[in-house]
Amino acid sequence: MISQTLAQEVLAAAMARGGHFADLFLEDTTHHGMMLRGGKVETANTSRLHGAGVRVFAGDQFYYVYTNDTGREGLLRCARRAADAVSSSDRGVVTPMRKLALQDTHLIKVWPGDVEGAKVAAKLREASLAARAHSTDISQVTVNYIAWDQNVAIFNSEGVAAEDRRVYTRLACVAVASNGAENQTGYDAPGARLGFELFDQRVDPKVIGERAARQAVTMLHAPECPAGVMPVVIENGFGGVIFHEACGHSLEATSVSKGMSEFSGKLGAQVAAPCVTAMDDGLLPNEWGSIVIDDEGTPANNLVLIENGILKNFLTDRYYGGRMNTPSSGSGRRQSYAFAPCARMRNTYIAAGKDCDEEMIATMGNGLYAAAMGGGSVNPTTGEFNFAVDEGYLVKDGKIAHPVRGASLIGRGGEVLKRIDRVGKHMRMAQGMCGSLSGGVPTNVGQPRIRVSSMTVGGK
Numbered sequence: 001m002i003s004q005t006l007a008q009e010v011l012a013a014a015m016a017r018g019g020h021f022a023d024l025f026l027e028d029t030t031h032h033g034m035m036l037r038g039g040k041v042e043t044a045n046t047s048r049l050h051g052a053g054v055r056v057f058a059g060d061q062f063y064y065v066y067t068n069d070t071g072r073e074g075l076l077r078c079a080r081r082a083a084d085a086v087s088s089s090d091r092g093v094v095t096p097m098r099k100l101a102l103q104d105t106h107l108i109k110v111w112p113g114d115v116e117g118a119k120v121a122a123k124l125r126e127a128s129l130a131a132r133a134h135s136t137d138i139s140q141v142t143v144n145y146i147a148w149d150q151n152v153a154i155f156n157s158e159g160v161a162a163e164d165r166r167v168y169t170r171l172a173c174v175a176v177a178s179n180g181a182e183n184q185t186g187y188d189a190p191g192a193r194l195g196f197e198l199f200d201q202r203v204d205p206k207v208i209g210e211r212a213a214r215q216a217v218t219m220l221h222a223p224e225c226p227a228g229v230m231p232v233v234i235e236n237g238f239g240g241v242i243f244h245e246a247c248g249h250s251l252e253a254t255s256v257s258k259g260m261s262e263f264s265g266k267l268g269a270q271v272a273a274p275c276v277t278a279m280d281d282g283l284l285p286n287e288w289g290s291i292v293i294d295d296e297g298t299p300a301n302n303l304v305l306i307e308n309g310i311l312k313n314f315l316t317d318r319y320y321g322g323r324m325n326t327p328s329s330g331s332g333r334r335q336s337y338a339f340a341p342c343a344r345m346r347n348t349y350i351a352a353g354k355d356c357d358e359e360m361i362a363t364m365g366n367g368l369y370a371a372a373m374g375g376g377s378v379n380p381t382t383g384e385f386n387f388a389v390d391e392g393y394l395v396k397d398g399k400i401a402h403p404v405r406g407a408s409l410i411g412r413g414g415e416v417l418k419r420i421d422r423v424g425k426h427m428r429m430a431q432g433m434c435g436s437l438s439g440g441v442p443t444n445v446g447q448p449r450i451r452v453s454s455m456t457v458g459g460k
Contacts, residue, residue, distance in 0.1 A: 001026045001163070004097040006072060007155035011094045013079035014056045015157060018088030021057040021318075023156035024079075025295060026070060027337040032112045032147040036124035038140065039132075044117055051337040054079045058088035062319050064340040095159035102299070104292050105285045108167050110196035112147040119196070120145050123171065123205045130209035131175045135217045139178040141209065146170045146191070154297040162297045168288070168442055169198040170431065173208045177216035184405065186215030187374075187390065191431045191442070193286045215372060215391050218403050225392055225407035225459035231367035232409065232455045233360050233395070233422075238373050238430035240349050240445035243278060245378045246385040246413030251305055252331075253320035253343040254437060255380040262383040262414050263311060271311045272417035275353055278306040280315060282330055282346040288431040289347040289444040296332035296341055303329050305348075306417075317343040335439025342438045349446030353423025360422045360451040362398040368407060368457050369393040369400055376408075383413035386458070408458035416452055424448035 007024055014022040029049040035042050052075060053066035063085040067078040124143040131141040147169040154162045170191025177184050188211045190203050199205065234242065247263075255261035263271060272278070282291045282300035291300045296318050304312045316324065317332035320343055333344040361369060369392065376387030389407035393400045429446030 001153040010079045017083045017086045019056040019058040020090045020092040026052040026153040029150040034145045037142045053337045054082045058086045094157045097161040100162040106193045108195045115196045127205035127209035130206040131213040134213035137177040140176040142174045144172040160297045173212040175212040175216045177220040184219040186212040188212045219405045222403035222405040225404035227459040231364040234370045236428040240447035244445040250380045253316040257320040257323040260381045272309040273420045274309040277351040280348045294332045298330040315343045339438040347444040352427040355422040410456040421453045422451035
């Protein structure tokens with residue numbers, strides 16, 4: 001995207017007034033989208049995002065300036081503005097560049113920019129027709145195609161030069177079921193680091209439409225969930241959002257480095273039940289949260305967060321990890337050049353265990369089976385969370401009795417981890433967009449089916 005010679009000149013300008021480290025991030029991204037509602041294509045668009053950001057570390061602070069002018073003068077102007085914020089006696093040097101040798105395991109067959117709009121629309125219609133065919137209760141279906149092709153170049157004052165190309169494709173279906181008096185919604189949105197071949201390899205639009213419709217109709221005819229403290233079985237796949245939100249964010253250096261995490265100071269301590277092992281893996285081929293390098297130029301890895309209940313590692317980036325005297329774990333990520341990076345999750349999941357899925361329910365007595373989780377909120381400092389259950393079932397005497405709606409799961413991340421008493425054998429991941437200080441980034445959440453011996457269930 002630019003020469004190494006120009007990158008060195010920009011970094012030198014950024015450190016002209018001091019600072020012990022500087023980096024330069026360049027991005028050129030093309031976004032593709034199409035939305036179908038009511039069986040008709042409502043929007044189809046292509047957009048381009050282009051720009052760069054310069055960051056300088058001085059003392060225990062950093063300064064970040066970004067621009068969409070990536071010509072030589074624009075980049076130097078950006079670097080000088082970053083330098084203007086620095087007044088430091090520590091003066092680093094810019095090391096000659098050496099290009100990182102990287103192996104991209106995320107092979108792409110059909111690039112988003114090569115796909116005809118008619119082919120995209122056909123996939124959207126398949127999902128929409130399948131959803132409507134499920135039941136006459138379905139009153140509205142919206143299907144979205146989202147794809148983007150991101151090219152980045154990263155340079156830093158320690159001599160790192162790296163380039164990466166990242167392609168993502170996703171299909172999202174929302175089905176609304178109505179009885180005339182009230183509505184319920186079903187949702188499914190699988191994706192991967194793949195091109196349009198996603199639909200040949202992983203995603204059948206008909207299955208996605210049917211799944212969203214079934215969930216909406218099931219919840220439309222379900223009674224309200226009773227509230228109380230009870231055992232809860234959480235299904236695999238997007239059930240992992242609880243670990244992601246209630247525990248994963250509390251393991252990011254952004255919170256830990258400030259002492260604002262419930263896990264601060266607990267490295268090496270028992271923080272979960274012995275049956276719990278949790279990973280953050282950036283290496284999985286073509287997975288939604290995988291990376292070749294992070295947005296600071298650090299190669300991807302597979303990081304053990306919790307092993308048999310023991311806290312082993314935090315998610316770190318260069319800045320916040322540096323405040324903890326810990327090297328980067330390859331977790332520095334950002335939405336775009338308009339954000340400075342910070343430690344973020346990638347493919348974060350509870351690893352498969354040894355327990356039988358059916359036994360979890362058969363031996364739980366009375367409780368709740370959370371078949372599909374929705375959104376929620378969490379306080380990383382305390383770990384307190386509140387999550388909606390998009391599809392839930394009441395369990396009586398070890399048997400699934402009937403669906404219930406309006407359920408929510410309430411608790412603290414650290415306490416829930418210690419109350420997990422069953423971990424199933426079949427780990428599955430699901431896709432989401434995670435928001436934090438550095439914007440929204442694609443992440444996978446995942447787990448096998450798990451059982452929590454006691455949780456607060458919100459309802460009526």
